[in-house]
Amino acid sequence: MESAFPTAARLGLHVLLYSSLLLNALFLAHHFLSAPPAPSPLLSEADNGGGGGALSWALRAARDAESVAAAGCSGHGRVFLDGIVGQDGRPGCECNTCFEGPDCSVRTPDCTVDADSGDPMFLEPYWMQHAEASAVVVSGWHRMSYRTTDGLFQSVADDKQIVFATGSMQLINALVYALSPDSNSGSTASVVATTPYYPAYRTQIVLFDSREYRWAGNTSMWAKASGNSTTKEDVIEFVTSPNNPDAVLHQPVVGGSSAILDHAYFWPHFTHIPAPSNEDVMLFTTSKLSGHASSRFGWALIRDEKVAKRVNNYILQNTMGTSRDTQLRMLSVFKAILANLHGKEDIFAFGHDVMTAKWRKLGAVVSRSRRISLQNIPPQYCTYFDKIREPSPAYAWVKCEREEDSDCSDVLLKAKIITRSGVWNDASSRYTRISLIKSQDDFDLLLERITEFVDAELTAAGSNSM
Template identity: 50%
Template sequence: MATVQSFKYALILISSIILNLFSANVFLRIRWEQSWTKMAAKEAETVASISCSGHGRAFLDGLVVNGKPICECNACFAGPDCSDFLSDCVVDADSGDPTFLEPFWEQHAASSAIVMAGWHRMSYEFNDGSLISEELKTHIRRVHDIVGNAVTDGRFIIFGAGATQLLNAAVRAISPEGSSSPEKVVASIPYYPVYKEQTEFLNSKNYKFSGDTSLWKSSAIDSSSSQNFIEFVTSPNNLDGQLKKAVLRGPFVKTIHDLAYYWPHFTAIPAPADEDLTIFTLSKLTGHAGSRFGWAIIKDEAVYHRMLTYMSISTYGVSRETQLRVLKLLKVVIEGKGREMYEFGYKTMKTRWDQLSKSVSLSKRFSIQDLEPHYCSFSGKVKKSSPAFAWLKCERQEDKHCCEVLKAAHITGRDGSLFGAESRYVRLSMVRSQDNFDLLLQRIEKLVTEEYASKSSMAPSVSRENKRNESMLLLLGSYS
């Protein structure tokens, strides 16, 4: 009996030890799991909490001084905490950095943050052997389905390092090998400079940049012509925000639709794009230009495979870290059918456009593009314009180089000649930080004010001249 009792006690003791060891293991594992995520979160939040006076930011990968990340200041601000305003600085309206959406992502800090393990996706490929996240592809289709700006059913989707890489991949994919003459790559003025720059830089024997689309209308429809065309259609247009359609028609024409700005914060969405090949980019959707992520929606399977081959040879796909971040961002975009982000973006851009166009409308020296409102299927109402850029024109005969006129006022824009247009035009970016836009608006308003001040100072001299003329007429009358 004593032996049985001892055995029971021993069994209970062993069971207790095993249970305690198991509990301790679970507890330690939980503590370990939490410790590395907590450390990562603490590090990120510590840097994010560094005060830069609302005119800059500190970043995890930024410069470190005395063991602490330093502030990276917005243009025209300086100092350790970016509180020093540089009143005589040059306003950068050249760059298309879409940082106007930063405040939205600040408001969604928790839902847009990611914590990535050191062993995350170390392989070259996903488990299925592909270079593309199927889950991300599903979310991209969902985004387009909600907005209604592109047909994705029955289409192929491919990822690239921003739209820039995809543009050339598309041109190569639809250019026949071994053609007797290179395909003519064309775009309507004013066109996005990358079309010309990239085509000429890569210098392929299969295609070459051939300028403005309008020069080739008759050749495209000529059945006896042996010329083949690739037309870039940018809608809304990068420069002036106009919704565009293909210009060339005929059996020898292929089109690439660059729809980077075809989102509700920049334009009305009349209908989903149903084209052979369309290209989008994350930078214009969420503002994350630094992530270098874009995608193409392709109808033809052969073109899809040729583009896939190009991407595989050139970069072997888009980094897994980028794809994970994009997936996280798109989940936020999709929440509430995306209306919160689009409404924030539209309100911001429309306010900026209204303010700038109102100031320029008071001027005789400058003008900007006229944009008509359009019905938007996404919002269900007619929407006014909210373009990313102002296409400014210097109206005076002597102001042939508008960039120089603005440069004298401490504004840098992008010369119209880069877009195939006259230097009388300048592209001004409205998508940067609020600091940047406020300064741009102030400089434009100052130019308009100086214009009126100049007219006022001339008025007395004109009046005196009129009086002298009247006196001369009276004098002449007395001699007659």
């Protein structure tokens, strides 16, 4: 395959030298089950704060950042450096859903709660508490060059290659491309996933519509369709573990396929970790690890060097790698995470506490209902925490139990709760997904609405039985 960038190979050496972020990411992705790592030289240097003199060029930016951060927004919003302009011409509060007013202090009356998107805002308080460790100053001349930005991979421990990407979204199609037959072979790979699955697998494959692969539906449909066929077929199976939307840990089900293990949620704040994952092709994202969804940073661990090269070539052609600004920020985020692993400021312990509390509260309300139910997740032993842990899924996978409630998301929408219908996951509309990883405000309002919904059901049942 030809490349538009004949210099790529020559950049290899430089990239090999640049390894802190790569190694940290890999460590997190792959080895977080072990004891806390020894602090790296960079970490201890950062803790010491560098030189102690007065600031010069960075002072203005530091003051601006602290100035906007100081705005309270009543605890229901925040001010951003690049945010909306308030009534006084200065950056203004951006309020959480269902809050309004210049300082976000007003509850929007009769507001519809949004529990739709997988926006990982539950970790925002963690980063506010670790402001000093995670802040980073980007100078105007920081790494302007393409060099070292183009996501070249390197050999690492366990004989895996790592490839950076613009979020795990970019990796979906990049990995399918890399695992598909060569364009000269004339054959077409079938891409499948097990219901209920993350819809972007399907929508990406359909949208990009490559001649080398096609969307072949969910695994059971595919098995039925190909059952009597004797043709040897290339199959690429997406295996989301734990699964979005229902949090089940999955293994590949199609024998002999190329499996892509989507480990976006394979972190101790969402699931027990039975053992380190060691599959041939795995993808990860900071969105669900540190909560930095908007940074668009993902990575793949790939055993086969040829596959990794194809992924890398795809990323180069698609976006010339991933933003170096983001890589700098992620380095400070990862360093802060690593410095606190297994300590009292462990991000996973923080996240697990938040998510367990949400699941417990939601479960207590829904258990009173016979109209809706949640998936059942037993407590399980987790190798990271070295104990039995309470469930803490990212999403509630809600089933509407009444025959007439065949459109469950519509049922909840009438109760002023926006959820994501199971139809998106190629599942029945009797199911719908409630996001639990949004902000505490979002959850508190959700719990209010769900409580109203269940109370109304019980009141109605009570009057019926009278």
